[in-house]
Amino acid sequence: MLLSGIFPPxxxxxxxxxxxxxxxxxxxxxxxxxxxxxxxxxxxxxxxAILLSDQERRDVLKTALAAAVxxxxxxxxxxxxxxxxxxxxxxxxxxxxxxxxxxxxxxxYKMQMLPGNLLAFYRTVADRSALPIVIYNFPQATGYDIPxxxxxxxxxxxxxxxxxxxxxxxxxxxxxxxxxxHVKRQATVTExxxxxxxxxxxxxxxxxxxxxxxxxxxxxxxxxxxxxxxRAFPPVNDVIATQPxxxxxxxxxxxxxxxxxxxxxxxVGAAHQLEPSLGRGAVGAIxxxxxxxxxxCYEIYAALKDGDNAxxxxxxxxxxxxxxxxxxxxxxxxxxxxxxxxxYYGGPSRLPLLPLSGDQKAEIEKLMTGIRS
Numbered sequence: 001m002l003l004s005g006i007f008p009p010x011x012x013x014x015x016x017x018x019x020x021x022x023x024x025x026x027x028x029x030x031x032x033x034x035x036x037x038x039x040x041x042x043x044x045x046x047x048x049a050i051l052l053s054d055q056e057r058r059d060v061l062k063t064a065l066a067a068a069v070x071x072x073x074x075x076x077x078x079x080x081x082x083x084x085x086x087x088x089x090x091x092x093x094x095x096x097x098x099x100x101x102x103x104x105x106x107x108x109y110k111m112q113m114l115p116g117n118l119l120a121f122y123r124t125v126a127d128r129s130a131l132p133i134v135i136y137n138f139p140q141a142t143g144y145d146i147p148x149x150x151x152x153x154x155x156x157x158x159x160x161x162x163x164x165x166x167x168x169x170x171x172x173x174x175x176x177x178x179x180x181x182h183v184k185r186q187a188t189v190t191e192x193x194x195x196x197x198x199x200x201x202x203x204x205x206x207x208x209x210x211x212x213x214x215x216x217x218x219x220x221x222x223x224x225x226x227x228x229x230x231r232a233f234p235p236v237n238d239v240i241a242t243q244p245x246x247x248x249x250x251x252x253x254x255x256x257x258x259x260x261x262x263x264x265x266x267x268v269g270a271a272h273q274l275e276p277s278l279g280r281g282a283v284g285a286i287x288x289x290x291x292x293x294x295x296x297c298y299e300i301y302a303a304l305k306d307g308d309n310a311x312x313x314x315x316x317x318x319x320x321x322x323x324x325x326x327x328x329x330x331x332x333x334x335x336x337x338x339x340x341x342x343x344y345y346g347g348p349s350r351l352p353l354l355p356l357s358g359d360q361k362a363e364i365e366k367l368m369t370g371i372r373s
Contacts, residue, residue: 071194207253250265
């Protein structure tokens with residue numbers, strides 16, 4: 001699966017009394033769906049997943065997916081300390097229709113987090129998961145930093161497709177990119193090389209079938225069923241047809257796809273280092289700053305993709321201080337207040353996370369001035 005581009009790891013909205021505000025999940029996801037982000041991560045660290053009950057996690061996953069449009073890659077954060085519970089939540093996400101599962105490193109028993117433990121954990125999850133696995137490394141929160149050597153070894157597993165590396169170590173990003181160059185896989189993409197997932201193919205086929213039924217219904221009223229069907233659908237096998245050409249295009253409804261070779265995909269989580277990370281071979285990013293400012297983050301990625309390094313550097317410098325202070329230091333309350341400023345619903349966080357002070361809010365307002373949502 002192709003995972004390039006920018007992904008906001010969406011926040012979980014709460015009412016003032018601490019209950020989950022599901023309607024605001026829907027409205028935020030619907031707005032992200034109208035931006036050029038490649039997809040959405042649900043139940044990441046920014047989503048306060050660790051502060052939710054098991055049932056709340058399931059309800060948040062269900063609500064977010066139902067509000068998303070089909071052409072965004074949907075990643076579910078399913079990492080729990082044990083492989084057993086991780087697999088249970090991953091299985092639920094797969095049944096809902098998510099495209100991939102992001103599994104953070106187990107970390108509570110730090111003294112036992114040796115290479116053998118991590119290799120066994122991720123291989124067991126990947127072996128049994130119906131979803132592709134994205135390793136998630138966030139040592140600032142977990143206190144455990146998975147070594148590049150373990151990631152490189154895990155990259156050979158056919159169901160481990162990527163890592164979200166959030167420690168901000170550019171040398172480690174480069175080492176993982178270079179150490180996994182031998183991994184070669186095929187991914188389904190659109191004609192313009194955007195990601196295509198089984199969920200997207202299913203949606204395209206369902207839309208085509210719906211249009212077919214509607215055309216047949218209209219035609220039956222006018223007495224011209226055969227001519228209407230002939231105009232709507234040429235004599236190929238209903239929904240899916242493959243055109244035997246050098247481009248190997250496959251048509252599913254209105255969705256034209258092809259195959260693209262991809263390797264193990266390194267994604268990053270530090271917005272203040274997005275430009276240099278992409279320059280070292282990262283293919284995309286899952287950024288808390290993309291929750292209030294998806295466009296500002298996307299513009300850095302797009303500029304580099306277009307080969308405009310000077311513009312990418314300029315865009316990076318514009319968000320650097322906000323990313324460091326708002327995300328890196330003020331954390332989730334800072335991200336949520338920034339969302340409120342930019343037209344999304346941020347709202348309160350759950351205890352033990354405390355509300356911002358008036359001075360902190362004023363500082364965020366200044367830092368976020370001109371950073372596009």
